[in-house]
Amino acid sequence: MNEMEPEEAKMDSFLRKSMAGPAPALSKDFDQCVMRRVGARSLDRYGQVLLCGYGLVSGIVSAVIMQEQGLGWEFSVAINLGTIGLLGIGWSIWRATQRAAQPSRAE
Amino acid sequence: MASDAQLVARAQNGEQQAFAELVRRHSSRVFRLAVSILGREFVPEAEDVTQEVFLKVHHALESFRGEAEFSSWIYRITFNHALNLKARGRFRVPHEDETVLQDVASSQLGPDRQAETAQRDRVLAECVDTLPEVYQSTLRLYYWLDASVAEVAELLGVPENTAKSYLHRARQLLQGMLKQRGYSYE
Numbered sequence A: 001m002n003e004m005e006p007e008e009a010k011m012d013s014f015l016r017k018s019m020a021g022p023a024p025a026l027s028k029d030f031d032q033c034v035m036r037r038v039g040a041r042s043l044d045r046y047g048q049v050l051l052c053g054y055g056l057v058s059g060i061v062s063a064v065i066m067q068e069q070g071l072g073w074e075f076s077v078a079i080n081l082g083t084i085g086l087l088g089i090g091w092s093i094w095r096a097t098q099r100a101a102q103p104s105r106a107e
Numbered sequence B: 001m002a003s004d005a006q007l008v009a010r011a012q013n014g015e016q017q018a019f020a021e022l023v024r025r026h027s028s029r030v031f032r033l034a035v036s037i038l039g040r041e042f043v044p045e046a047e048d049v050t051q052e053v054f055l056k057v058h059h060a061l062e063s064f065r066g067e068a069e070f071s072s073w074i075y076r077i078t079f080n081h082a083l084n085l086k087a088r089g090r091f092r093v094p095h096e097d098e099t100v101l102q103d104v105a106s107s108q109l110g111p112d113r114q115a116e117t118a119q120r121d122r123v124l125a126e127c128v129d130t131l132p133e134v135y136q137s138t139l140r141l142y143y144w145l146d147a148s149v150a151e152v153a154e155l156l157g158v159p160e161n162t163a164k165s166y167l168h169r170a171r172q173l174l175q176g177m178l179k180q181r182g183y184s185y186e
Helices: A006-018 A030-068 A073-101 B004-012 B016-038 B040-063 B070-087 B098-106 B111-130 B133-144 B149-156 B160-180
Strands: none
Touching (some): A030 A073, B004 B040, B004 B070, B016 B133, B016 B149, B111 B133, B133 B149
């Protein structure tokens, strides 16, 4: 930094004075907050795995029952896929409304 | 002491304690980078950004292959995340910079001189806000957060000479802007 022209050196010293101020710091419990949120997210993932497992098993069971009742495989596959599709659409709409409703701290 | 690479490998295997150590090790610098991008009026928002960055990192940790340093990877995520938020227009300066008001209140100068200094600092802050983002961040890190050129370079992911040239160019641009507005900087 010692190769500065005189004008630039003046600007350097001006910036040192004008931009100086107390440096902010993270709140003391920041690390714990992050780890709490990380933990909560892991539980969410565990819940998702459980839900997927439950959905898969119930889909297979319902397909077998429908088969035993004399309904064709095409019908049971269509019913299961249709239900999954409806759930997916509902979930996407719910996520979109949640995101839209999120308040902005800076506004 | 375990290296970042060792901690990342352990965290990838689900060891929460290893991830907690990565958070402890890098949170302060991630926060400094975030606040240097958002500006001094947005310290709480910079803390939110820091938290979101670590959640993103935790989510994407499995895809991290270690081709780059963990620190470079996390600083890049921080830079992009903070910049995206800023680009959405949520981070406009809402009021007079508090430090300017504090300076006015506590200064030993006479009232006229105080007002003049406050006005000049406000104009400087406006000029800084119009610089390219990378120059703004460089200036805030170096002059406000007291980072060395080496630290600026590391946080921005550029060589030290590039960080020096950012500083040089930013000072030149500010000289021109202040002169154009009729302010001296002596």
